[in-house]
Amino acid sequence: MRTILAAILGVCVVMVAHGQGVDKRSHVVPGMSCTTCHTSEVPTKESPSVRSCPRTLMATVRHSAEEGPDVIRMNTLSDTASLYAPVRFTHKAHAEMSEMAGGCTMCHHYNPPGRVLGCSECHEVSRMRTNLGRPDLKGAYHQQCLDCHKRWSNDTGCRSCHALRGEAGAVVVQEGKEQARERRHPVVTKPARLVRETGYDEGRLVTFSHNEHVDLFGLECADCHTSESCIRCHEKGKSASAQPVAASLGHQSCERCHNVNEQCDRCHGAEPKPGFNHQRRSGWPLRQYHEQLDCNRCHTKKNVFTDLSGSCATCHKAWTPENFRHAVTGLVLDQNHAELTCDVCHTDDRFVAKPSCEACHEQYTYPQKSPGKRVKRLAAVRGK
Amino acid sequence: MKKKTRRDFLKTSALIGTAVASSSLHPAKAGPKNILSPDRMGVLVDTTVCVGCRSCEWACKVAHGRSTQPLAEYEDRSVYQTSRRPDHESVTVVNEHRQEESNGTPVYTKVQCMHCDHPSCVSACIVGAFTKEENGSVVWDTNKCIGCRYCMVACPFQIPAFEFGEALRPDVVKCDFCFSRTQEGKLPACVEMCPVEALTYGPRTELIKVARERIRRAPEKYVHHIYGETEAGGTSWMYLASRDFAGLGLPNVGTHAMPGTSESIQHGIFAYFIPPVLLYAMLGGVMWVTRRGKESEHEELK
Numbered sequence: 001m002r003t004i005l006a007a008i009l010g011v012c013v014v015m016v017a018h019g020q021g022v023d024k025r026s027h028v029v030p031g032m033s034c035t036t037c038h039t040s041e042v043p044t045k046e047s048p049s050v051r052s053c054p055r056t057l058m059a060t061v062r063h064s065a066e067e068g069p070d071v072i073r074m075n076t077l078s079d080t081a082s083l084y085a086p087v088r089f090t091h092k093a094h095a096e097m098s099e100m101a102g103g104c105t106m107c108h109h110y111n112p113p114g115r116v117l118g119c120s121e122c123h124e125v126s127r128m129r130t131n132l133g134r135p136d137l138k139g140a141y142h143q144q145c146l147d148c149h150k151r152w153s154n155d156t157g158c159r160s161c162h163a164l165r166g167e168a169g170a171v172v173v174q175e176g177k178e179q180a181r182e183r184r185h186p187v188v189t190k191p192a193r194l195v196r197e198t199g200y201d202e203g204r205l206v207t208f209s210h211n212e213h214v215d216l217f218g219l220e221c222a223d224c225h226t227s228e229s230c231i232r233c234h235e236k237g238k239s240a241s242a243q244p245v246a247a248s249l250g251h252q253s254c255e256r257c258h259n260v261n262e263q264c265d266r267c268h269g270a271e272p273k274p275g276f277n278h279q280r281r282s283g284w285p286l287r288q289y290h291e292q293l294d295c296n297r298c299h300t301k302k303n304v305f306t307d308l309s310g311s312c313a314t315c316h317k318a319w320t321p322e323n324f325r326h327a328v329t330g331l332v333l334d335q336n337h338a339e340l341t342c343d344v345c346h347t348d349d350r351f352v353a354k355p356s357c358e359a360c361h362e363q364y365t366y367p368q369k370s371p372g373k374r375v376k377r378l379a380a381v382r383g384k
Numbered sequence: 385m386k387k388k389t390r391r392d393f394l395k396t397s398a399l400i401g402t403a404v405a406s407s408s409l410h411p412a413k414a415g416p417k418n419i420l421s422p423d424r425m426g427v428l429v430d431t432t433v434c435v436g437c438r439s440c441e442w443a444c445k446v447a448h449g450r451s452t453q454p455l456a457e458y459e460d461r462s463v464y465q466t467s468r469r470p471d472h473e474s475v476t477v478v479n480e481h482r483q484e485e486s487n488g489t490p491v492y493t494k495v496q497c498m499h500c501d502h503p504s505c506v507s508a509c510i511v512g513a514f515t516k517e518e519n520g521s522v523v524w525d526t527n528k529c530i531g532c533r534y535c536m537v538a539c540p541f542q543i544p545a546f547e548f549g550e551a552l553r554p555d556v557v558k559c560d561f562c563f564s565r566t567q568e569g570k571l572p573a574c575v576e577m578c579p580v581e582a583l584t585y586g587p588r589t590e591l592i593k594v595a596r597e598r599i600r601r602a603p604e605k606y607v608h609h610i611y612g613e614t615e616a617g618g619t620s621w622m623y624l625a626s627r628d629f630a631g632l633g634l635p636n637v638g639t640h641a642m643p644g645t646s647e648s649i650q651h652g653i654f655a656y657f658i659p660p661v662l663l664y665a666m667l668g669g670v671m672w673v674t675r676r677g678k679e680s681e682h683e684e685l686k
Contacts, residue, residue, distance in 0.1 A: 083455055083456060127571060127575070127576060127581070127585075128571055132584055132586045132590055132591065132594050133593075133594050133597055135581045136581055138579060138581065139433075139578075139579075139580055139581025140581075142435075142579045142580040142581070143433055143580050143581070146435050146580060150435060150489050151489060154489060156435035156436065156437065157459050158437065158459060158579075159459070164456070
């Protein structure tokens, strides 16, 4: 919570003032090379050798729309002689809109780790300057806004953002802009299961369980929808209609998590595919305890549901024959059997196959002969 | 009155000819100031950034003390229904170019003097009123102008305009690259005004680097060409665009410096005054030969 507050405060400060250095305390990002931002392997305070902006490599930290400020008054360039008043920028509404279109990086296109930088920290106020490769602040503001606005509504008129100043330089608040603080993007409706026809003879139909990807696998919209733009969904009349970009990308959308070159039959088939079933997919049924877990409890690598070995020790590293309470399986082992190691009865390390008694008792089979007393299974405790 | 013989005349003209020829061997080349400084300034117009607000037109008029309607009225877009050319009242205009095939966003192109590296107006002006200044500006001296309008014919971009409505002292008018402002260390008025910084002012060599970098960073956004880098031998104003320049009112003028051909002929004829002297010497020679033939004929008859 403290970090979130700090981030909000950071953005506010950045948008109003400018010219502060990079926060050193949270400057180093694990796993990121210094050369992403610095030309030297060992940058020092005296000679930071920072790459000139804008950089092709982006070191941007993802933030959620909620962390940012609601409304920003962009008055760094405020000039009372100007015809137009400073813009009240509805930051949160724009942050929400951008979530499926590239996120914060659409505007905060370069951001060092630590905190979010405002435009004025890199873009100079003066147009008469030496670094011509980077627009000045006024140009940066307008280029950023108008690049979307001209595609969105073809309206590049000054007054769609600026109020006119009154006669004596007084700020005239534009009608309707006060409510902008509460303005939110309506919740986007999610499709359930999508079945699409392809041009292939084999595996003609592709089934995409959109709901499972969102609800079950816990993907965020922006994980797949990285390059939507407002006009994609909204035509000029502004009713949601067109196909999102991600739907037209075909395999590109899937291949970040799926191996699209080998596992065709996962999605393609002559008939629509049924929903996800752990046993059918992996051969490893989710029973009483495991079925209540989120996928990422076991498949910890984000967005990539790699096959696990199925061995208990993959997750339950601390389990040994001594400390494992066999009672949770609904069977309390008798004294003789409790002393044995697991693999005497359980011949596969996935503990899926039927236990075998053959190692000691040639004629015995499980479950006709039981190595202990059956009890009621212990109630499953989520996450334990 | 002493009678001048033909021989005397020829002697005098030969003397004068030699005098003129020798005096023109080491002259300061007579002609207008035409400097091609390596540090000349320029403007990069990025038409992918321009939104057609026409603030530049307003700023230009204010900076040059011309009457104009208030800035707020420039938001009226009906002006784009016709394609405009710079004239004696507006030395810069913005035109809208819609894409016929799609309903994509229109492209806006600002038109003004390109301030050529090898300006044909400077070359064509018979009174030397036009000059190319060290900072790249092509300017003219109204007091020298005699209104011949050769500059208008010579310009490959058809920029100089003429005050045809003025009966007594009509002037040639065109963009002067805000020469007086830049001499004071200010930016050209249009560059200073542009809200989106579609116009970038700087040393021309630097701007070419900036333009190349923009194309490199967004190759899908731009036509891979900087209009004005080589057009007409290079111009101070250069353009980037998302589609073919010819469709944006930027004519295909080739890469040859316009004054090159005409000047090579003109200057060749009079270079160091050698060709005229040779011509006269040859004529004199022919006359001398024929005359000697006649004289010997005379003697034979005697």
